[in-house]
Amino acid sequence: MATVSRQETAAREAWGLLMELAFANKSRFIAAMAEFDLTPALGHVLRLLQPGKPLPLNDLAVALHCDASNVTGLVDRLEARGLVARQPGERDRRVKELVLTPEGLSVRTQVLDRMGTPPEGIRALSAADQRALRDVLRRALGRGQ
Amino acid sequence: MATVSRQETAAREAWGLLMELAFANKSRFIAAMAEFDLTPALGHVLRLLQPGKPLPLNDLAVALHCDASNVTGLVDRLEARGLVARQPGERDRRVKELVLTPEGLSVRTQVLDRMGTPPEGIRALSAADQRALRDVLRRALGRGQ
DNA sequence: TATTGTTATACTCTATAACTATA
DNA sequence: TATAGTTATAGAGTATAACAATA
Numbered sequence: 001m002a003t004v005s006r007q008e009t010a011a012r013e014a015w016g017l018l019m020e021l022a023f024a025n026k027s028r029f030i031a032a033m034a035e036f037d038l039t040p041a042l043g044h045v046l047r048l049l050q051p052g053k054p055l056p057l058n059d060l061a062v063a064l065h066c067d068a069s070n071v072t073g074l075v076d077r078l079e080a081r082g083l084v085a086r087q088p089g090e091r092d093r094r095v096k097e098l099v100l101t102p103e104g105l106s107v108r109t110q111v112l113d114r115m116g117t118p119p120e121g122i123r124a125l126s127a128a129d130q131r132a133l134r135d136v137l138r139r140a141l142g143r144g145q
Numbered sequence: 146m147a148t149v150s151r152q153e154t155a156a157r158e159a160w161g162l163l164m165e166l167a168f169a170n171k172s173r174f175i176a177a178m179a180e181f182d183l184t185p186a187l188g189h190v191l192r193l194l195q196p197g198k199p200l201p202l203n204d205l206a207v208a209l210h211c212d213a214s215n216v217t218g219l220v221d222r223l224e225a226r227g228l229v230a231r232q233p234g235e236r237d238r239r240v241k242e243l244v245l246t247p248e249g250l251s252v253r254t255q256v257l258d259r260m261g262t263p264p265e266g267i268r269a270l271s272a273a274d275q276r277a278l279r280d281v282l283r284r285a286l287g288r289g290q
Numbered sequence: 291t292a293t294t295g296t297t298a299t300a301c302t303c304t305a306t307a308a309c310t311a312t313a
Numbered sequence: 314t315a316t317a318g319t320t321a322t323a324g325a326g327t328a329t330a331a332c333a334a335t336a
Contacts, residue, residue, distance in 0.1 A: 015263035017282035118160035137162035
């Protein structure tokens with residue numbers, strides 16, 4: 001047989017590099033959230049809570065891919081900080097909806113800006129490389145043309 | 146002034162897509178490690194422990210970007226499972242080095258193979274896209290030509 | 291004095307199970 | 314009966330501080 005077994009394909013290497021980039025960014029992300037006195041998990045809650053769109057706690061649990069019991073504690077902490085508020089659901093009295101407070105909205109805006117800022121390695125790429133990366137990743141996520 | 150403020154640049158969008166891909170992969174990674182009865186953290190320890198290269202616990206803490214006190218517990222669990230062993234350092238008697246057991250080596254090989262397998266979105270890309278992604282990421286990590 | 295590793299302790303994130311109040 | 318949210322509890326991962334052994 002030919003020399004086939006366990007060769008490093010472009011896909012495998014690309015995936016390894018992508019994970020390396022994401023992993024290297026982990027500390028940076030934790031530090032960025034810490035500037036707002038937030039943990040990564042709390043930052044994700046703020047990210048998912050869109051302004052003007054009350055979010056049932058159950059939907060939040062689904063979006064976070066975690067158990068509903070987990071959400072209680074996360075929301076408790078954000079509420080104690082005055083960043084979010086629980087309000088009763090409109091139709092179903094079992095439901096509690098989460099909304100941003102004015103300060104929560106302000107913090108969220110800053111947090112999203114920070115989260116979305118690419119690390120140095122990406123920023124240093126040529127404009128053509130940045131576009132190529134964007135286009136390939138769009139296709140990888142099923143959003144290509 | 147021209148329309149400049151807060152436009153979505155290619156770099157920002159690429160970074161957002163990259164994080165989305167990494168985040169979507171998180172559950173997949175946890176599930177893959179669980180097949181070996183490992184948590185992600187324990188999987189990373191195995192990944193960092195190269196065959197034939199005894200690794201001082203302190204070096205492991207540095208590689209994991211975590212405190213040394215944390216490493217004690219991680220290694221305790223892997224040692225209890227028979228996947229690694231502590232052995233005294235060669236020159237410095239303060240140092241304990243970590244080595245893979247034969248079973249640890251076997252598990253590590255399978256774990257690395259799993260970790261390195263790209264998710265469906267990457268595998269479905271054209272060969273040209275896969276190479277383009279690899280090449281751009283190499284440059285982003287400072288390993289381009 | 292400084293370093294390696296451990297122990298004691300505490301906090302966050304996560305899950306499961308049992309509970310409540312609704313539906 | 315089923316669902317939304319909470320509480321109780323437990324385990325993993327992380328950190329800081331204090332400690333023992335060694336350098």
